[in-house]
Amino acid sequence: MNSIVSASTIGATSKAASNEVVRLVDVHRHFGATPALDGISLTVHGGEILGIIGRSGAGKSTLIRCLNGLERPDSGEIEIEGRSIVGLDEKDLQPLRRRVGMIFQHFNLLSSRTVEENVALPMKIAGIAKAERLTRAHELLELVGLADKAKTYPSSLSGGQKQRVGIARALAARPALLLSDEATSALDPETTRSILTLLKDINRKLGLTIVLITHEMEVVRNIADRVAVIDAGRIVEEGQVWSVFADPKAPITQSLLSGSRPQLPEHIAARLSLTTGGEAILSIDMAGPAAQGAVFADLSAALPQSFRLVHGGIDHIQNQPVARFFIAVPTRDPALKDKVLQFLTARSARVEVLGYDTDHV
Numbered sequence: 001m002n003s004i005v006s007a008s009t010i011g012a013t014s015k016a017a018s019n020e021v022v023r024l025v026d027v028h029r030h031f032g033a034t035p036a037l038d039g040i041s042l043t044v045h046g047g048e049i050l051g052i053i054g055r056s057g058a059g060k061s062t063l064i065r066c067l068n069g070l071e072r073p074d075s076g077e078i079e080i081e082g083r084s085i086v087g088l089d090e091k092d093l094q095p096l097r098r099r100v101g102m103i104f105q106h107f108n109l110l111s112s113r114t115v116e117e118n119v120a121l122p123m124k125i126a127g128i129a130k131a132e133r134l135t136r137a138h139e140l141l142e143l144v145g146l147a148d149k150a151k152t153y154p155s156s157l158s159g160g161q162k163q164r165v166g167i168a169r170a171l172a173a174r175p176a177l178l179l180s181d182e183a184t185s186a187l188d189p190e191t192t193r194s195i196l197t198l199l200k201d202i203n204r205k206l207g208l209t210i211v212l213i214t215h216e217m218e219v220v221r222n223i224a225d226r227v228a229v230i231d232a233g234r235i236v237e238e239g240q241v242w243s244v245f246a247d248p249k250a251p252i253t254q255s256l257l258s259g260s261r262p263q264l265p266e267h268i269a270a271r272l273s274l275t276t277g278g279e280a281i282l283s284i285d286m287a288g289p290a291a292q293g294a295v296f297a298d299l300s301a302a303l304p305q306s307f308r309l310v311h312g313g314i315d316h317i318q319n320q321p322v323a324r325f326f327i328a329v330p331t332r333d334p335a336l337k338d339k340v341l342q343f344l345t346a347r348s349a350r351v352e353v354l355g356y357d358t359d360h361v
């Protein structure tokens with residue numbers, strides 16, 4: 001990928017991290033009796049990548065359509081770069097739409113236009129002279145690694161290449177904000193990773209603010225700085241990605257994360273009982289500084305033969321260790337489990353007794 005193009009060349013807005021590019025306050029949007037958005041308040045700062053995740057029907061598309069003015073809320077405030085867009089008519093919305101670029105799941109390229117014409121189209125609509133828009137289209141195609149495809153048609157491109165053209169086109173009008181609507185959902189895992197890497201690269205180089213909606217936690221994990229979880233039109237959880245992965249609070253977040261975090265193997269979970277006996281099965285969650293020490297070596301030294309490792313691992317998200325383990329503690333010494341619990345909680349671990357595996361004596 002060739003992406004060595006400076007922010008000044010491309011001309012994206014680079015904002016200080018404290019600047020608010022998006023602000024939503026108590027936004028409501030109903031369709032009949034269905035509350036698609038039920039009081040959404042959200043802030044996106046300049047230069048950050050916010051992932052908005054939720055299940056089908058949670059309200060993600062409605063939210064993103066409100067952000068680019070395609071949908072009007074019933075009530076609440078929406079500001080883009082400090083300017084309220086709620087009361088704007090179509091004519092006044094046009095300059096705002098140029099501040100907001102968008103990429104789509106199915107790319108939405110014009111098949112009758114070449115790649116460079118697709119990228120140049122928003123500039124043509126904005127009345128930019130032909131020579132200037134072609135120069136810029138080439139800079140953008142270089143940014144997304146497709147300079148050699150300028151004269152080809154979208155039908156000859158792979159899905160990943162089409163999305164790169166979509167990204168170049170979205171950047172054509174020098175947006176302050178890029179909205180990504182399930183932009184990698186139609187791509188295979190490897191192409192998804194390359195598109196996410198490109199978006200992160202553009203975010204870093206141009207300081208471009210990105211809001212992406214997705215139903216995949218892996219997308220959030222790979223690219224976002226912060227995550228907001230939406231369910232039934234409400235933000236139910238919000239925070240830095242590593243801390244939400246480490247300690248998901250809302251049931252919907254726990255469920256969305258179930259494929260991304262170690263889970264107790266099913267055959268053991270199926271045997272668990274509430275009756276004390278055999279081994280107690282404990283889950284242990286540690287993150288950040290708490291996950292950096294030699295916790296298990298220290299536990300072993302302090303309480304020899306007090307546990308055996310059952311399952312788990314350490315992930316690294318935003319350069320922070322996020323650990324989740326399952327251990328088995330024998331119950332033949334009735335006080336042992338509490339000693340282990342005490343030891344681990346003193347080390348800032350979150351520990352839960354899941355039940356007893358009485359088959360394992």
Ligand SMILES: Nc1ncnc2c1ncn2[C@@H]1O[C@H](COP(=O)(O)OP(=O)(O)OP(=O)(O)O)[C@@H](O)[C@H]1O
Binds near residue numbers: 034054055059060
């Ligand atoms: N134009 C509409 N008319 C009626 N109901 C709508 C309309 N748009 C959305 N809804 C309803 O609002 C709720 C939120 O829909 P929305 O499309 O925003 O969810 P979503 O999270 O984007 O779902 P998906 O991931 O399946 O696209 C759903 O119950 C949906 O049926």
